[in-house]
Amino acid sequence: MNRASLEKRPAEVAAMFDDVAPKYDIVNDILSMGQTRRWRRIVFDAVGASAGQRVLDLAAGTGTSSEPYADAGIHVVACDFSVGMLRVGKRRRPDIDFIAGDATSLPFADNSFDASTISFGLRNVIDPKKALREMLRVTKPGGKLVVAEFSHPTFAPFRTVYTEYLMRALPAVARKTASNPDAYVYLAESIRAWPDQDNLSAWLTESGWDAVAYRNLSGGIVAVHRAVKPSAAPSPKPAAN
Ligand SMILES: C[S@@+](CC[C@H](N)C(=O)[O-])C[C@H]1O[C@@H](n2cnc3c(N)ncnc32)[C@H](O)[C@@H]1O
Numbered sequence: 604m605n606r607a608s609l610e611k612r613p614a615e616v617a618a619m620f621d622d623v624a625p626k627y628d629i630v631n632d633i634l635s636m637g638q639t640r641r642w643r644r645i646v647f648d649a650v651g652a653s654a655g656q657r658v659l660d661l662a663a664g665t666g667t668s669s670e671p672y673a674d675a676g677i678h679v680v681a682c683d684f685s686v687g688m689l690r691v692g693k694r695r696r697p698d699i700d701f702i703a704g705d706a707t708s709l710p711f712a713d714n715s716f717d718a719s720t721i722s723f724g725l726r727n728v729i730d731p732k733k734a735l736r737e738m739l740r741v742t743k744p745g746g747k748l749v750v751a752e753f754s755h756p757t758f759a760p761f762r763t764v765y766t767e768y769l770m771r772a773l774p775a776v777a778r779k780t781a782s783n784p785d786a787y788v789y790l791a792e793s794i795r796a797w798p799d800q801d802n803l804s805a806w807l808t809e810s811g812w813d814a815v816a817y818r819n820l821s822g823g824i825v826a827v828h829r830a831v832k833p834s835a836a837p838s839p840k841p842a843a844n
Contacts, residue, residue: 611789613684613705613729620664620727621687622783628667630777630787639667642825645818646722646751647671649829656717659741661706661734662724666692666699668751673699680716682709683724706734711741718742722751726797735810744835748812752803753794754819754826761822769794800826 611619623630631639646668652658654676660669663681665688672679673696682704683689689701704710706721706728719738728734738748756762769791777787798806800817803826807815812830819826 611729613707616727616729617685619783619786619789620683620685623786624665624685624687624691627665627688627691631667638821638824642751642820642827643668643671643722645820646720646749646827647675649749649818649827650718650720650747652677652718657715659709659711659716659719659738661709661719661721661738662727663701663722664688664692664724666696666701668720668722669699670696680711682706682711707737709737709741713740714743716742716746718747718749720749720751723753725750725752726793732806732810735807735812739811739832742832744832746832748807748828748830748832750803750807750828751825752828753797754803754823755797755799756823757819758822765824766795800828803828 620627635642650658650672652672655678657678657680658672660666660672660679660681663669663683664685666681669679669681678700680700680702681689681692682702684703684705686703689703692699693701702710706724707730719742721734721738725731725734742748756765773791774784774788778784800819800823804815804817807828807830811833813833815828815830817826817828
Protein backbone atom coordinates (compact mmCIF):
# COMPACT_ATOMS: atom_id res chain seq x y z
CA MET A 604 0.00 0.00 0.00
CA ASN A 605 1.98 3.01 -1.12
CA ARG A 606 -0.48 5.47 -2.62
CA ALA A 607 -2.45 7.93 -0.56
CA SER A 608 -5.94 7.94 -1.95
CA LEU A 609 -9.45 8.16 -0.61
CA GLU A 610 -10.68 5.50 -3.02
CA LYS A 611 -9.52 2.54 -1.04
CA ARG A 612 -10.99 -0.93 -0.84
CA PRO A 613 -11.48 -2.65 2.54
CA ALA A 614 -8.51 -4.99 1.99
CA GLU A 615 -6.26 -1.97 1.27
CA VAL A 616 -7.40 -0.19 4.44
CA ALA A 617 -6.74 -3.32 6.51
CA ALA A 618 -3.29 -3.71 4.89
CA MET A 619 -2.47 -0.05 5.54
CA PHE A 620 -3.24 -0.48 9.26
CA ASP A 621 -1.33 -3.81 9.37
CA ASP A 622 1.62 -1.78 8.13
CA VAL A 623 1.43 1.07 10.66
CA ALA A 624 0.48 -1.19 13.63
CA PRO A 625 3.90 -1.44 15.37
CA LYS A 626 4.29 2.35 15.63
CA TYR A 627 0.61 3.33 15.61
CA ASP A 628 0.25 4.48 19.23
CA ILE A 629 3.49 6.44 19.50
CA VAL A 630 2.95 8.29 16.19
CA ASN A 631 -0.62 9.01 17.24
CA ASP A 632 0.57 10.64 20.46
CA ILE A 633 3.10 12.79 18.61
CA LEU A 634 0.69 13.92 15.89
CA SER A 635 -2.14 14.75 18.27
CA MET A 636 0.30 16.60 20.52
CA GLY A 637 -0.58 14.45 23.51
CA GLN A 638 -4.32 15.22 23.33
CA THR A 639 -5.47 11.63 22.71
CA ARG A 640 -5.41 10.63 26.39
CA ARG A 641 -7.78 13.46 27.34
CA TRP A 642 -10.05 12.72 24.36
CA ARG A 643 -10.20 9.04 25.34
CA ARG A 644 -11.21 9.88 28.93
CA ILE A 645 -14.06 12.06 27.62
CA VAL A 646 -15.27 9.27 25.32
CA PHE A 647 -15.16 6.78 28.22
CA ASP A 648 -17.24 9.13 30.39
CA ALA A 649 -19.76 9.66 27.56
CA VAL A 650 -20.24 5.89 27.17
CA GLY A 651 -20.99 5.83 30.92
CA ALA A 652 -20.81 2.03 31.19
CA SER A 653 -20.48 0.31 34.55
CA ALA A 654 -18.62 -2.77 35.72
CA GLY A 655 -20.13 -5.99 34.42
CA GLN A 656 -21.62 -4.37 31.31
CA ARG A 657 -20.61 -5.41 27.80
CA VAL A 658 -19.25 -2.70 25.48
CA LEU A 659 -18.29 -2.99 21.82
CA ASP A 660 -15.22 -0.93 20.88
CA LEU A 661 -15.35 -1.07 17.10
CA ALA A 662 -12.30 -0.38 14.91
CA ALA A 663 -10.37 -0.80 18.15
CA GLY A 664 -7.02 -1.22 16.41
CA THR A 665 -4.34 -1.98 19.00
CA GLY A 666 -6.95 -1.64 21.76
CA THR A 667 -5.75 1.69 23.15
CA SER A 668 -9.33 2.97 22.97
CA SER A 669 -10.55 -0.22 24.75
CA GLU A 670 -8.17 -0.04 27.72
CA PRO A 671 -10.15 2.39 29.94
CA TYR A 672 -13.12 -0.03 29.87
CA ALA A 673 -11.03 -3.10 30.73
CA ASP A 674 -9.34 -1.10 33.52
CA ALA A 675 -12.78 -0.28 34.96
CA GLY A 676 -13.96 -3.92 35.01
CA ILE A 677 -16.21 -3.49 31.97
CA HIS A 678 -16.29 -6.38 29.51
CA VAL A 679 -15.00 -4.65 26.40
CA VAL A 680 -14.88 -6.43 23.05
CA ALA A 681 -12.20 -4.86 20.83
CA CYS A 682 -13.17 -5.56 17.22
CA ASP A 683 -11.12 -4.63 14.14
CA PHE A 684 -10.43 -6.08 10.70
CA SER A 685 -6.67 -5.44 10.73
CA VAL A 686 -5.08 -8.57 12.12
CA GLY A 687 -1.78 -6.65 12.40
CA MET A 688 -3.37 -4.08 14.76
CA LEU A 689 -5.13 -6.82 16.78
CA ARG A 690 -1.88 -8.76 17.17
CA VAL A 691 -0.03 -5.71 18.60
CA GLY A 692 -2.98 -5.13 20.95
CA LYS A 693 -3.23 -8.73 22.15
CA ARG A 694 0.50 -8.79 22.91
CA ARG A 695 0.17 -5.66 25.04
CA ARG A 696 -3.19 -6.43 26.69
CA PRO A 697 -3.82 -10.19 26.73
CA ASP A 698 -6.73 -9.63 29.12
CA ILE A 699 -8.80 -7.79 26.45
CA ASP A 700 -11.09 -9.75 24.14
CA PHE A 701 -9.80 -8.95 20.61
CA ILE A 702 -12.09 -10.15 17.82
CA ALA A 703 -11.47 -9.89 14.07
CA GLY A 704 -14.50 -8.51 12.27
CA ASP A 705 -15.65 -6.08 9.61
CA ALA A 706 -17.63 -3.06 10.82
CA THR A 707 -20.07 -3.44 7.94
CA SER A 708 -20.95 -7.05 8.81
CA LEU A 709 -20.37 -7.54 12.51
CA PRO A 710 -19.88 -11.06 13.85
CA PHE A 711 -22.21 -10.43 16.81
CA ALA A 712 -25.83 -11.23 17.64
CA ASP A 713 -28.59 -8.59 17.69
CA ASN A 714 -28.92 -6.62 20.97
CA SER A 715 -25.76 -8.15 22.48
CA PHE A 716 -24.00 -5.01 23.83
CA ASP A 717 -25.02 -2.48 26.48
CA ALA A 718 -23.21 0.23 24.48
CA SER A 719 -21.16 0.58 21.30
CA THR A 720 -18.37 3.01 20.59
CA ILE A 721 -15.94 3.75 17.78
CA SER A 722 -12.90 6.02 18.13
CA PHE A 723 -11.08 7.39 15.12
CA GLY A 724 -12.37 4.48 13.07
CA LEU A 725 -15.67 5.40 11.40
CA ARG A 726 -13.87 7.68 8.92
CA ASN A 727 -11.78 4.72 7.76
CA VAL A 728 -14.73 2.42 7.13
CA ILE A 729 -15.55 2.26 3.42
CA ASP A 730 -19.33 2.34 4.09
CA PRO A 731 -19.70 4.27 7.39
CA LYS A 732 -23.52 4.39 7.32
CA LYS A 733 -23.62 0.60 7.08
CA ALA A 734 -21.34 0.44 10.14
CA LEU A 735 -23.71 2.77 12.04
CA ARG A 736 -26.61 0.44 11.20
CA GLU A 737 -24.61 -2.60 12.28
CA MET A 738 -23.76 -0.92 15.59
CA LEU A 739 -27.48 -0.20 16.03
CA ARG A 740 -28.31 -3.86 15.40
CA VAL A 741 -25.87 -5.24 18.00
CA THR A 742 -26.68 -2.65 20.70
CA LYS A 743 -29.50 -3.33 23.16
CA PRO A 744 -32.60 -1.09 22.96
CA GLY A 745 -31.93 1.96 25.14
CA GLY A 746 -28.15 1.39 24.78
CA LYS A 747 -25.73 4.15 23.84
CA LEU A 748 -23.56 4.87 20.83
CA VAL A 749 -20.49 7.11 21.16
CA VAL A 750 -18.48 8.09 18.09
CA ALA A 751 -15.19 9.99 18.44
CA GLU A 752 -13.84 11.28 15.18
CA PHE A 753 -11.71 14.06 13.77
CA SER A 754 -13.97 16.88 12.70
CA HIS A 755 -13.92 20.51 11.62
CA PRO A 756 -12.73 23.36 13.89
CA THR A 757 -15.55 25.81 14.48
CA PHE A 758 -13.50 29.05 14.60
CA ALA A 759 -12.77 29.97 10.95
CA PRO A 760 -9.21 31.43 11.38
CA PHE A 761 -8.21 28.38 13.44
CA ARG A 762 -9.78 26.10 10.83
CA THR A 763 -7.50 27.64 8.18
CA VAL A 764 -4.34 27.15 10.28
CA TYR A 765 -5.38 23.62 11.22
CA THR A 766 -6.09 22.61 7.63
CA GLU A 767 -2.64 23.88 6.70
CA TYR A 768 -1.13 21.78 9.54
CA LEU A 769 -3.06 18.73 8.37
CA MET A 770 -2.09 18.97 4.75
CA ARG A 771 1.55 20.05 5.21
CA ALA A 772 2.97 19.48 8.70
CA LEU A 773 1.29 16.18 9.50
CA PRO A 774 2.66 14.30 6.46
CA ALA A 775 6.07 15.94 7.05
CA VAL A 776 6.21 14.83 10.71
CA ALA A 777 4.95 11.39 9.73
CA ARG A 778 7.69 11.08 7.10
CA LYS A 779 10.25 11.36 9.92
CA THR A 780 8.51 9.12 12.47
CA ALA A 781 6.20 6.66 10.73
CA SER A 782 6.91 3.46 8.84
CA ASN A 783 4.29 4.29 6.20
CA PRO A 784 4.11 8.08 5.70
CA ASP A 785 1.56 7.68 2.89
CA ALA A 786 -0.88 6.39 5.49
CA TYR A 787 -0.67 9.84 7.11
CA VAL A 788 -1.23 11.67 3.84
CA TYR A 789 -4.37 9.54 3.57
CA LEU A 790 -5.21 10.47 7.19
CA ALA A 791 -4.94 14.20 6.39
CA GLU A 792 -7.01 13.88 3.20
CA SER A 793 -9.67 11.76 4.85
CA ILE A 794 -10.09 14.22 7.74
CA ARG A 795 -10.57 17.08 5.29
CA ALA A 796 -13.17 15.12 3.32
CA TRP A 797 -15.11 13.92 6.42
CA PRO A 798 -18.60 15.39 7.11
CA ASP A 799 -18.79 18.18 9.66
CA GLN A 800 -20.49 17.83 13.07
CA ASP A 801 -24.05 18.52 11.85
CA ASN A 802 -23.78 16.27 8.81
CA LEU A 803 -22.44 13.39 10.89
CA SER A 804 -25.35 13.94 13.32
CA ALA A 805 -27.73 13.59 10.35
CA TRP A 806 -26.04 10.30 9.35
CA LEU A 807 -26.63 8.94 12.86
CA THR A 808 -30.30 9.89 12.75
CA GLU A 809 -30.72 8.41 9.23
CA SER A 810 -29.16 5.19 10.50
CA GLY A 811 -31.88 4.83 13.13
CA TRP A 812 -30.23 6.34 16.22
CA ASP A 813 -32.20 8.63 18.55
CA ALA A 814 -31.32 11.60 20.78
CA VAL A 815 -28.27 12.51 18.69
CA ALA A 816 -25.99 15.17 20.20
CA TYR A 817 -22.32 16.09 19.97
CA ARG A 818 -19.58 17.88 21.84
CA ASN A 819 -16.53 19.55 20.27
CA LEU A 820 -13.09 18.85 21.72
CA SER A 821 -10.01 21.01 21.13
CA GLY A 822 -12.04 23.59 19.22
CA GLY A 823 -13.67 21.00 16.97
CA ILE A 824 -10.51 19.12 15.92
CA VAL A 825 -12.42 16.19 17.36
CA ALA A 826 -16.16 15.79 17.86
CA VAL A 827 -17.74 13.24 20.17
CA HIS A 828 -21.21 12.27 18.94
CA ARG A 829 -23.56 10.32 21.15
CA ALA A 830 -26.94 8.75 20.55
CA VAL A 831 -29.32 6.17 21.97
CA LYS A 832 -30.90 3.12 20.35
CA PRO A 833 -34.68 3.57 20.46
CA SER A 834 -36.39 1.29 22.94
CA ALA A 835 -38.25 -1.57 21.32
CA ALA A 836 -41.59 -0.51 19.88
CA PRO A 837 -44.42 -1.68 22.16
CA SER A 838 -45.87 -5.01 21.00
CA PRO A 839 -49.06 -4.50 19.03
CA LYS A 840 -52.19 -5.03 21.12
CA PRO A 841 -54.17 -8.19 20.31
CA ALA A 842 -57.11 -7.32 18.09
CA ALA A 843 -60.39 -6.93 20.01
CA ASN A 844 -63.10 -9.50 19.19
C1 LIG B 1 -7.10 5.07 13.42
S1 LIG B 1 -7.37 3.41 13.94
C2 LIG B 1 -8.23 3.64 15.46
C3 LIG B 1 -7.88 2.62 16.49
C4 LIG B 1 -8.42 2.86 17.90
N1 LIG B 1 -9.87 2.92 17.95
C5 LIG B 1 -7.87 4.11 18.51
O1 LIG B 1 -8.66 4.98 18.93
O2 LIG B 1 -6.66 4.21 18.62
C6 LIG B 1 -8.67 2.97 12.83
C7 LIG B 1 -8.96 1.47 12.80
O3 LIG B 1 -10.12 1.25 12.00
C8 LIG B 1 -10.01 -0.06 11.48
N2 LIG B 1 -10.99 -0.26 10.44
C9 LIG B 1 -11.16 0.45 9.29
N3 LIG B 1 -12.16 -0.06 8.57
C10 LIG B 1 -12.68 -1.10 9.28
C11 LIG B 1 -13.74 -2.02 9.07
N4 LIG B 1 -14.48 -1.97 7.96
N5 LIG B 1 -13.98 -2.95 9.99
C12 LIG B 1 -13.24 -3.02 11.13
N6 LIG B 1 -12.20 -2.19 11.40
C13 LIG B 1 -11.93 -1.24 10.47
C14 LIG B 1 -8.56 -0.11 11.03
O4 LIG B 1 -8.10 -1.43 10.82
C15 LIG B 1 -7.86 0.62 12.18
O5 LIG B 1 -7.34 -0.27 13.13
